[in-house]
């Protein structure tokens with residue numbers, strides 16, 4: 001993935017290269033069963049609007065409660081799922097669970113109403129059944145479409161720009177939001193950026209990390225924020241870990257932020273508790 005290759009960083013442990021084909025095959029079998037047997041979980045990370053400090057959204061991030069290996073992060077299984085096509089089943093589970101949760105929050109008068117962002121794999125984006133599936137899940141849970149945001153990576157968008165444009169246009173017609181994840185690590189041209197009907201650019205953590213430390217990263221993040229605003233979409237920064245980074249993003253006019261400085265990804269109840277404490 002472009003992100004893993006991004007910025008020439010050395011991977012200390014890459015499960016993809018250190019595991020054998022047999023390991024991957026076994027993992028795949030376990031994951032297939034795990035999905036069927038309800039071993040997947042979602043955690044949620046709050047997204048905070050800088051203008052007023054309100055929690056406006058939450059990103060749903062998948063975890064796998066493996067029967068013997070404990071709670072696994074997506075780095076341990078997403079690539080294998082993506083390569084095998086099992087990512088369809090995984091993606092369908094995530095979409096269903098995230099929309100169910102968003103609808104629960106939307107109905108609960110004591111809960112902060114937040115939109116929920118769901119990560120789509122490249123395969124899901126070009127799946128001809130995607131739009132119908134999204135439409136069906138929204139209807140099933142009676143979630144207002146604007147409370148769902150789909151995150152697609154720049155790399156997935158440019159892999160098949162025509163198919164991506166068509167899918168995004170149909171999603172926009174549904175009223176669902178679209179976010180370009182890991183922005184800055186792919187190679188989307190400015191022409192495409194203008195052409196893709198998206199609502200926000202999510203600036204990759206690798207650039208946010210260097211804020212206040214590296215003039216280069218300051219410049220890149222500032223340029224990304226300006227680029228987002230130039231094409232009329234929101235700028236979101238991910239991976240904000242320090243007050244210094246937060247302050248730099250305020251100064252640059254970034255709209256929304258997400259990162260450990262605010263909260264780690266937590267379970268659904270903890271996210272609402274966090275939002276409540278913040279409001280009070």
Ligand code: C2E
Pocket residue numbers: 045060061062073074075078091094119120121151181182205238239240241258259260261265
């Ligand atoms: P992403 O969509 O860019 O998600 C952000 C990742 O950065 C998450 O890792 C999150 O926990 C982590 N993060 C958030 N704030 C900070 C911070 O301040 N510092 C640091 N160091 N990290 C932070 P996670 O949950 O391990 O997910 C990794 C990637 O796996 C995601 O990157 C996304 O590409 C993929 N992923 C996660 N859930 C799903 C899913 O349901 N479906 C698909 N297709 N991919 C998923």
Ligand code: MG
Pocket residue numbers: 059119151181
């Ligand atoms: Mg994401």
Ligand code: MG
Pocket residue numbers: 181182202204205238
């Ligand atoms: Mg991201």
Ligand code: MG
Pocket residue numbers: 003181182204205238
């Ligand atoms: Mg990222």
